[in-house]
Amino acid sequence: MRAQRASGGSGRGSSVAADHGVTLREQVRGFLPVRRPTVLRVPVERREARRLARRFRPEQPPSARRRGSGLADVLVLQLELPDRGSVVLKHAHSEPAARALDREWAVLTRLRQDERLGEWRRLVPAPLDRDLDAPLPMITESRLPGRDAATILRARPDTADSVARLALDALAVLHRVTARPEPGAGRADAWVTEPLAAVRGDVPWCRTGPGAAGLTAVGARLRGALDGRTVAVGWTHGDYHPGNVLLDEEGSRVTGIVDWGEARADGPVVVDAATFVLMVRCLRNGADLGPVVAGILHDGALAPEDARLLAGQDTADVADASDVDFVLLAWLWHVAANVTKSPRYGRSRIWYRRAVAPVLAEAVQWPVP
Ligand SMILES: Nc1ncnc2c1ncn2[C@@H]1O[C@H](COP(=O)(O)OP(=O)(O)OP(=O)(O)O)[C@@H](O)[C@H]1O
Ligand SMILES: [Mg+2]
Known part of the structure; x- marks a missing residue:
């Protein structure tokens, strides 16, 4: 018997981007770019930068x-x-961004105070001032x-393997010290249901129709993957991409890891390695995240060189990052982090088509479990 499908989707890249249940206002707003246009953004940022600098030294900013x-x-x-x-x-322009800075502050404080991490803490910025009510x-x-790894990789794509290995090894220290094997099933609400709810709430194309059906299929697959699985649970960066890793001038040593607003002490640590390898793959291919993840899901495996990078990762005999289900979880976390940090992502149809729709078009074709 043919497996029942999660929706009536007619193939990869089918109608998942269609405007089911999306209001006219949302459709029009969907064409606005994620980034505010330079002519509007730059003068405002210059003014803000001057005002912020004056707070430290009013007479001579x-x-x-x-x-x-x-x-x-x-x-x-x-x-x-x-x-x-x-x-x-870091100055927040919106309420969600201020909340993200608050979370980042709390994480930096906890990590810098965690004696178990010893010298490794030098890779984490020290929190200095906090004024989120100003x-x-x-x-x-x-x-x-140091320089961020995304800049290095754009200039020297041939260094991708060695940069990825350095970045994965740097974070593996945090994982090794803090992670413990645990049953995955008990974590499904925090790791799957909550990020799915954030995406459904903030992306109009995911509220109804094929977009919603695709998200439902993603949720079912991830819950199934966690059920009965042992997962290494510990400090997880949560947005581990090359832009958030600093290396020395020669690109031979990690000098810092930044942007900790999405980190959590009880995350599935494999997600960080999966995210990093996915983002390096996007940089290498000059591709968007959505089609890259959809391709991996369709093939049921990572590209062999990406799987090799992850094979060396020590995750204490539990779920490993090259498992396609954890690639899917890394994608979900990345998408949820974007919409949580800035409402402009969720509103943008362009971003939706590049980062989200191809994965959902793949997901609606999976057999219903
Ligand atoms: N503590 C730090 N030390 C050195 N450089 C930093 C630090 N924090 C941030 N940066 C630099 O600033 C960039 C942007 O910071 P961050 O990643 O925290 O913000 P963001 O909101 O994610 O910005 P983006 O959208 O560019 O990723 C980083 O890629 C890094 O190059
Ligand atoms: Mg960043």
Whole structure:
């Protein structure tokens, strides 16, 4: 008997991007880019940077240099303070972004105080100032040395394997020290149901129709994968991509790991390695995340070189990152993190088509369990 399908989807890339149940206003807004246009963004950011710098030295504001892509609702600045040296300031533009900074502050504090991590803590920024109730909500943290791995990989794609290995090894220390094997089933609400609810709530194309059916299929598959499985549970970065890893000038040593707002002490640690390898694959192929993940799900396996990178990862004889189900979980976490940090992602049809729709089009074709 032919397996029943999770929806009436007619093939890969089928009608999952259709505007089922999406209001006209949402459809129109869907064409706005995720990033605010440069002509509007840059003058506002310059003004904000001056105001923020003046808080440290009103009469002679320190120099403030922008860092990061500015895609999320956070303005990241590097400030040179005469008395304290170089610090990184993060200013939230929205309520969700302020909540993400609050979470990041709490994580940095906990990690820096965790004696078990010893010298490894030098890779984590030290939290310095927190003022999230101010008119311009912000936190500051120590600036770690180095260049981010995404910049290095764009300039030298041939170094992808060695950079990935360094990045995976650096985080493996955190995982080894903090992770314990646990039954996965008890974690399904926090790891699967909550991120799915965030995506369903913030992405209009996932509320009804094939998008919703695709998400339901993703949820069923992930819950099934956790059921009866032992998973290493410990500190998980939660958004481990090359933009969040710093390396020295030669690209031979990890000098820092940043952007800890999505981290949790009780995550499935395999997700970080899966995320990193996925993002490196996107950089290598110049591809969007959605089709890359959909291709892996369709083939039932990672590209052999990606599987080799993950094979060396020590995850204490439990679920491993090259397992396609954990690739799917890494995708879900990444998508949920984006929509949680900035409402502009969920509203954007362009982002939806690039990052989300291809995976859901694949998912609606899975047999109902
Ligand atoms: N503590 C730090 N020390 C050194 N560099 C940092 C630090 N924090 C952030 N950066 C730099 O700023 C960039 C952006 O910071 P972060 O990743 O925390 O913000 P973001 O909102 O995720 O921005 P993006 O959308 O660019 O990823 C990082 O890629 C890194 O290059
Ligand atoms: Mg980042």
